Amino acid sequence: MSFFKKLSLKGFGEKKKDMPEGQWQKCPACETMLHEIDLSENLRVCPKCGHHYPLDSEERINSLIDEGTWQPMDSHLRTANPLGFKAYKEKVEASAKKTGLNEAVTTGRGSMEGYPVSLGVMDFRFQGASMGSVVGEKLTRAIEAATAERRACIIVSASGGARMHEGILSLMQMAKTSGALAMHHEAGLPFISVLTHPTFGGTTASFATLGDIILAEPKCIIGFAGPVVIRETTHQKLPPGFQTAEFMMSHGLVDRIVKRHDLRGEIVQFLRYFMPAPTVIEGRAATVIA
Amino acid sequence: MKMTPLEFEKPIVELQDQLNELLKKSAGQNINVDKEAAAMQQKIEKLRSKTYKNLTSWQRVQIARHPARPYLLDYVEACFGEFIELHGDRHIGDDDAMPGGLATIGGRRVMLVGHQKGRDTKENLKRNFGCAHPEGYRKAMRLMRMAEKFGIPILSLIDTPGAYPGVQAEERNIAESIAFNLREMMTLRVPVVAVIIGEGGSGGALGIGVANRVLMLENAYYSVISPEGCAAILWKDRKFAPEAAEALRLTATDLKKFGIVDEVIAEPLDGAHKDLAVASDNLKSAILKHFCDLDGLTPDQIRAGRYAKFRKYGEFTEPTA
Numbered sequence: 001m002s003f004f005k006k007l008s009l010k011g012f013g014e015k016k017k018d019m020p021e022g023q024w025q026k027c028p029a030c031e032t033m034l035h036e037i038d039l040s041e042n043l044r045v046c047p048k049c050g051h052h053y054p055l056d057s058e059e060r061i062n063s064l065i066d067e068g069t070w071q072p073m074d075s076h077l078r079t080a081n082p083l084g085f086k087a088y089k090e091k092v093e094a095s096a097k098k099t100g101l102n103e104a105v106t107t108g109r110g111s112m113e114g115y116p117v118s119l120g121v122m123d124f125r126f127q128g129a130s131m132g133s134v135v136g137e138k139l140t141r142a143i144e145a146a147t148a149e150r151r152a153c154i155i156v157s158a159s160g161g162a163r164m165h166e167g168i169l170s171l172m173q174m175a176k177t178s179g180a181l182a183m184h185h186e187a188g189l190p191f192i193s194v195l196t197h198p199t200f201g202g203t204t205a206s207f208a209t210l211g212d213i214i215l216a217e218p219k220c221i222i223g224f225a226g227p228v229v230i231r232e233t234t235h236q237k238l239p240p241g242f243q244t245a246e247f248m249m250s251h252g253l254v255d256r257i258v259k260r261h262d263l264r265g266e267i268v269q270f271l272r273y274f275m276p277a278p279t280v281i282e283g284r285a286a287t288v289i290a
Numbered sequence: 291m292k293m294t295p296l297e298f299e300k301p302i303v304e305l306q307d308q309l310n311e312l313l314k315k316s317a318g319q320n321i322n323v324d325k326e327a328a329a330m331q332q333k334i335e336k337l338r339s340k341t342y343k344n345l346t347s348w349q350r351v352q353i354a355r356h357p358a359r360p361y362l363l364d365y366v367e368a369c370f371g372e373f374i375e376l377h378g379d380r381h382i383g384d385d386d387a388m389p390g391g392l393a394t395i396g397g398r399r400v401m402l403v404g405h406q407k408g409r410d411t412k413e414n415l416k417r418n419f420g421c422a423h424p425e426g427y428r429k430a431m432r433l434m435r436m437a438e439k440f441g442i443p444i445l446s447l448i449d450t451p452g453a454y455p456g457v458q459a460e461e462r463n464i465a466e467s468i469a470f471n472l473r474e475m476m477t478l479r480v481p482v483v484a485v486i487i488g489e490g491g492s493g494g495a496l497g498i499g500v501a502n503r504v505l506m507l508e509n510a511y512y513s514v515i516s517p518e519g520c521a522a523i524l525w526k527d528r529k530f531a532p533e534a535a536e537a538l539r540l541t542a543t544d545l546k547k548f549g550i551v552d553e554v555i556a557e558p559l560d561g562a563h564k565d566l567a568v569a570s571d572n573l574k575s576a577i578l579k580h581f582c583d584l585d586g587l588t589p590d591q592i593r594a595g596r597y598a599k600f601r602k603y604g605e606f607t608e609p610t611a
Contacts (some may be wrong), residue, residue: 225455
């Protein structure tokens, strides 16, 4: 990972900063000047105030999966333009070039403290991690693999919702992913959904809210409809802290708010309750976990 | 009710008004205008046919939203045997935007769920413009589970601009109420037929739309986002809704091509609201035909067939390395 890569700060509710290309930037929460190295060595969490910056899928996977066990899946799938939507192909190509990813979700197999998992991580830099056919298909295949191979399923969401450019086919990905989760659910396997900033629309209204356990990063914004739409449609006054992880937890919508540094430990703790103790760590010699 | 013509219908209405005027005048003066009247009538018919057989996507959206368009309860009245409404999600309340209950159609028992809009302000306050809250989706799921318990097929009539985007809906987890339905509907072992009778507004429609057969009235639309919403985001201005409607490929014919819709149900030439009897006859026979098709299948086949139908949706390329 390049230390000099321009940070994506286009988070929901955050001001877009026009920082020059460089190694220093101001924390949007506490305004401390932070060096890029401090951030990247700290899982992109402000060392001063704990503000969680968006995390690339690659960094997220590294932070969760046992070293040397990650096997990506379906990175060869390519987005089509089924509706012939103007400029869509170019937008996707630009995102692919910018991120080095084939689409807005990265999926694969790996282990966490030896527990076999299927992991999907959405990357907000890629078209706002909206869900089109490829995102839906990759997640569905990852869930189906989890069901077939008796793996836990973990999906880290960050998404603007369903992708308009693929019209109804994007909407259908909601049913497809949820359907795959139905089979995984019936097989008695755990699904842990991790919500990060921001998660909205068709993503929230499908797999992201179907976790046996739903975890959220501090202060991330989660919802079905965006605050602007709600205000314009209903002329309602939005309560303070509306749609933050903390608001969602106080309304009973998420199980726990978990800081990024604790996420791996939290997930593993649940796997210890839900899964048989692993005897073989993938790709490595057998180790018994106490 | 009195119908205000849509913009594209105005030329037809003007001609009709002229004809009416002519007939009225001639009646008073005992002049024979049969020939002129016949010519005008022919002209009107030609224009009607031309207009309604070449509707743009946006014009269809307007017909789908027409305030006189038949709603769920109009069809119940017109072509169902009986309807015993059942209320409430058993947790927080009852949602009048999403009625449901036991019903008969063509002598068949069904569990009916669907959206209901209102025709005037008072009704719309009650029906919330057909925008359901979480309790609506949860009531629908309660009824669908009941149907499964008693082996009763499920009929879902979809007509919503979308699930309600409001503070209370968010607080009560509207997203989860839809997601839960998507997951649970996939596991039902009784046949489910869904018909989009008006607006198929995104997740709000899909939340009761995971069916073995998805049918659609000719002038209904079904879309991931409203044309206005899409225009606001991609064109930066809601006035480009007609362009967005075209680009989203949201008409019944488009969706048949994508394999999303199994059958397009014909409407009377100028829309279902012009002739409820014809529209409801067509609706009823399509519903019965598809339930009949599903009759021979076992519960496991019903369930597997539904998953297979939705599993295949998506278009992408998979180049071999």
